Amino acid sequence: MxxxxxxxxxxxxxxxxxxxxxxxxxxxxxxxxxxxxxxxxxxxxxxxxxxxxxxxxxxxxxxxxxxxxxxxxxxxxxxxxxxxxxxxxxxxxxxxxxxxxxxxxxxxxxxxxxxxxxxxxxxxxxxxxxxxxxxxxxxxxxxxxxxxxxxxxxxxxxxxxxxxxxxxxxxxxxxxxxxxxxxxxxxxxxxxxxxxxxxxxxxxxxxxxxxxxxxxxESFGRTRLFLESSLSKEEIENIDGVESVSGVEEGIYHIQLRDAEVGRQIFDLATRDGYIPTFSQQPPTIEEIFKQIAGEIDE
CATH class of the missing domain: 3.40.50.300 (P-loop containing nucleotide triphosphate hydrolases)
Structure with missing residues (x-):
């Protein structure tokens, strides 16, 4: 050791x-x-x-x-x-x-x-x-x-x-x-x-x-969301607590959340008509954390 x-x-x-x-x-x-x-x-x-x-x-x-x-x-x-x-x-x-x-x-x-x-x-x-x-x-x-x-x-x-x-x-x-x-x-x-x-x-x-x-x-929160559903990009962007939405293609989205709890709201909305192919809410990657900390201004 x-x-x-x-x-x-x-x-x-x-x-x-x-x-x-x-x-x-x-x-x-x-x-x-x-x-x-x-x-x-x-x-x-x-x-x-x-x-x-x-x-x-x-x-x-x-x-x-x-x-x-x-x-x-x-x-x-x-x-x-x-x-x-x-x-x-x-x-x-x-x-x-x-x-x-x-x-x-x-x-x-x-x-x-x-x-x-x-x-x-x-x-x-x-x-x-x-x-x-x-x-x-x-x-x-x-x-x-x-x-x-x-x-x-x-x-x-x-x-x-x-x-x-x-x-x-x-x-x-x-x-x-x-x-x-x-x-x-x-x-x-x-x-x-x-x-x-x-x-x-x-x-x-x-x-x-x-x-x-x-x-x-996990300490940075589950603020990354990968979603495949019939929701439109505009519907997702209008949800309070969503920071950004990037579309891989129509109906497939990478979503950045300000608040991880907003994921529940998006899940409920996306599954209102039943089954959806993909809902994956994850914490940021180590690369994303690295960039965030490296870019922070020291006080």
Whole structure:
């Protein structure tokens, strides 16, 4: 279990991180989101002792986190870094040795990992011969192949197409299923919503959201409504408490509510003649919540 308590970090007059608190249990995935410059990478670096926190603490399984735990960590930094002159095999073995693994432990695993991540290249190929996407997959393998207990991924989906992003998602789930504690940052809210148990959002270094995905979404109210009925757009727009109505096509609408309770009124009106194909009232997505909070003016 990773526990972060009241982390703070300043650089001169700039407060980069100001009071971050969260816990990641064994077998859990946490998303860390926020705009560029919100403090995500600084938080990762303080967890790993690459930066010293001004205040606060980080513990792993109830012990102060120290460099002695590094063999049990998988870290993918935002700044990718592979040796272009090395072969795929030597690069993977090099990083594994840094985590206390012997060549004899890792060599038999390499072909399986290359196949799992669908790397286009042979283990004897040099890194520089690979496309950027395949280089990124090799670095992900370097991060995961020693089966770390704590995995920290800084923007792991950056630059990956949907197919390769799916391969990474599957790799993250497998690590979770064997009991790893995982935290990753991403600007793709779909990845966060699909993968994560919990979520932290930072804004200008301050923690503004923390909880399970469901708790956070529900806290904003069920103000999104998808409706398929014979009601006209004008009828819906005239209901007090409806903020906006966008028509996918005639009779199919996306409705934004100011008050979630208005959904009952719309349901009663839409079903006055009986059956309707679709009525789905939902809380906002994580992407919509992100945009709302990011756009709020700080007082």
């Amino acid at each position: 990773l526990e972060v308590k009241d982390l703070k970090k300043s650089f001169g007059s700039l407060t980069a991180v100001d009071g971050v608190n969260f816990t990641i249990e064994k077998g859990q995935i946490m998303g860390l989101i926020g705009q560029n410059g919100s403090g995500k990478t600084t938080t990762f670096r303080m967890i790993l002792k690459l930066l010293n926190a001004d205040e606060g603490s980080v513990s792993w399984n109830d012990q102060p986190f120290s460099k002695e735990f590094f063999d049990h960590v998988g870290y993918l930094p935002e700044e990718r870094g592979l040796n272009q002159k090395m072969t795929i095999e030597h690069q993977i073995l090099y990083f594994a040795r840094l985590r206390g693994k012997k060549n004899s432990e890792i060599e038999p695993l390499i072909d399986g990992w290359l196949k799992e991540f669908e790397v286009v290249g042979e283990r004897k190929d040099k890194i520089k011969s690979l496309s950027k996407g395949n280089q990124q997959k090799v670095q992900l393998i370097c991060t995961l192949i020693h089966e770390p207990d704590l995995i920290i991924l800084d923007e792991p989906f950056s630059g990956l197409d949907p197919v390769n992003a799916g391969l990474l998602e599957e790799g993250i789930r497998k690590a979770r299923d064997r009991g790893a504690s995982i935290i990753f940052s991403s600007h793709n809210m779909n990845n966060v919503e699909e993968l994560c148990d919990n979520l932290v959002m930072l804004k200008k270094g301050r923690q503004v959201l923390y909880g399970t995905i469901r708790e956070i979404r």
